[in-house]
Amino acid sequence: xxxxxxxxxxxxxxxxxxxxxxxxxxxxxxxxxxxxxxxxxxxxxxxxxxxxxxxxxxxxxxxxxxxxxxxxxxxxxxxxxxxxxxxxxxxxxxxxxxxxxxxxxxxxxxxxxxxxxxxxxxxxxxxxxxxxxxxxxxxxxxxxxxxxxxxxxxxxxxxxxxxxxxxxxxxxxxxxxxxxxxxxxxxxxxxxxxxxxxxxxxxxxxxxxxxxxxxxxx
Amino acid sequence: xxxxxxxxxxxxxxxxxxxxxxxxxxxxxxxxxxxxxxxxxxxxxxxxxxxxxxxxxxxxxxxxxxxxxxxxxxxxxxxxxxxxxxxxxxxxxxxxxxxxxxxxxxxxxxxxxxxxxxxxxxxxxxxxxxxxxxxxxxxxxxxxxxxxxxxxxxxxxxxxxxxxxxxxxxxxxxxxxxxxxxxxxxxxxxxxxxxxxxxxxxxxxxxxxxxxxxxxxxxxxxxxxxxxxxxxxxxxxxx
Numbered sequence: 001x002x003x004x005x006x007x008x009x010x011x012x013x014x015x016x017x018x019x020x021x022x023x024x025x026x027x028x029x030x031x032x033x034x035x036x037x038x039x040x041x042x043x044x045x046x047x048x049x050x051x052x053x054x055x056x057x058x059x060x061x062x063x064x065x066x067x068x069x070x071x072x073x074x075x076x077x078x079x080x081x082x083x084x085x086x087x088x089x090x091x092x093x094x095x096x097x098x099x100x101x102x103x104x105x106x107x108x109x110x111x112x113x114x115x116x117x118x119x120x121x122x123x124x125x126x127x128x129x130x131x132x133x134x135x136x137x138x139x140x141x142x143x144x145x146x147x148x149x150x151x152x153x154x155x156x157x158x159x160x161x162x163x164x165x166x167x168x169x170x171x172x173x174x175x176x177x178x179x180x181x182x183x184x185x186x187x188x189x190x191x192x193x194x195x196x197x198x199x200x201x202x203x204x205x206x207x208x209x210x211x212x213x214x215x216x217x218x
Numbered sequence: 219x220x221x222x223x224x225x226x227x228x229x230x231x232x233x234x235x236x237x238x239x240x241x242x243x244x245x246x247x248x249x250x251x252x253x254x255x256x257x258x259x260x261x262x263x264x265x266x267x268x269x270x271x272x273x274x275x276x277x278x279x280x281x282x283x284x285x286x287x288x289x290x291x292x293x294x295x296x297x298x299x300x301x302x303x304x305x306x307x308x309x310x311x312x313x314x315x316x317x318x319x320x321x322x323x324x325x326x327x328x329x330x331x332x333x334x335x336x337x338x339x340x341x342x343x344x345x346x347x348x349x350x351x352x353x354x355x356x357x358x359x360x361x362x363x364x365x366x367x368x369x370x371x372x373x374x375x376x377x378x379x380x381x382x383x384x385x386x387x388x389x390x391x392x393x394x395x396x397x398x399x400x401x402x403x404x405x406x407x408x409x410x411x412x413x414x415x416x417x418x419x420x421x422x423x424x425x426x427x428x429x430x431x432x433x434x435x436x437x438x439x440x441x442x443x444x445x446x447x448x449x450x451x452x453x454x455x456x457x
Contacts (some may be wrong), residue, residue: 002301032263059417063413063416063417067395098259124300139448159286159287170288170292174292183292183297184296184300184301188297191293195281198283202284210319
């Protein structure tokens, strides 16, 4: 049935955008959780663990996201269970996000001067206390800009799971295009919705990066 | 029940994998050349051009950096015919990837250009270097050195991002993989092979970027200002 592109269509796309947001949020929470552990182990863990994590990060960063998504999609279903695309989408995006965020956050931890560790050590803080009270609060401040910047990448990356049939914003656009045959209107609207989500994040990211130098460094 | 991996049917189609990899290199190579050209023009417009041009390029950059490549690809491949511009899948892919890279590289190159203070250019001219020499030795090479990691990282992302072009059946590696998968039904094996090929290409390119970097930045950094620093450096090296 051919429909024309109207307000109904925009509503349909906005519902798709809801899934994009939900998937992005899930990806950020799960990916961020593992990324934090990986970033800490990558800088402070025993050598074999550090090497293993570095290897994982290198391999994932050298694989296209679409291939990670396919591997999760087919890999999971070959383990004997049939997962809905939602699971494959979540797992692959989380793995991909972990690899990138872990690298970003490692950089932030390593940006803290060695003297800060030494000073904390001289104050008789334990290793955990040094991290908790001295290193991580400073690293957190540095990481804000790049982290929000990476959220933009996460939102955009979720579009790839449209290709395994998960109905988020891009897939909703494809479906709508099949119903209306008005690809120009449909994909322009889809792009506009992505822009409306991503641009504020980009703007915030730039602001957070810029302010870093304004704040007194101590 | 464990799944039995069987790579034999996929390996039988190895020539298709090789062809796909070559097509990915050709596709992303063309997109990279075009994208960097856009980036250079964009960066120079933003730093040297009039205000309105800076603004216009800024809008282009923000539009392309804040929407997914896949949607840009759909808009160009499916959307443009609607207003009378019909492109082949490969052409659409090259244009989309080039415009995307153009937006990112504009900002990266601009950061490099802005990192060179104007006084440094004046110092070069005062030393009697020609304008061309100043552009080469005082602006381009030092600026490139600063942005080299970001720029090569973006090129790697472009190579990997070209896999998205399989969504419109452009001829490249992921599309070749999808074809092999549909004839062998060995999905996991196929995409594992594809992943290995992408990883190999990425590492090979990183090595090439490293070599090019060694050659480009072969001139040593300026010597340290004080003799004492050199002495301590030597004694530390000897210890």
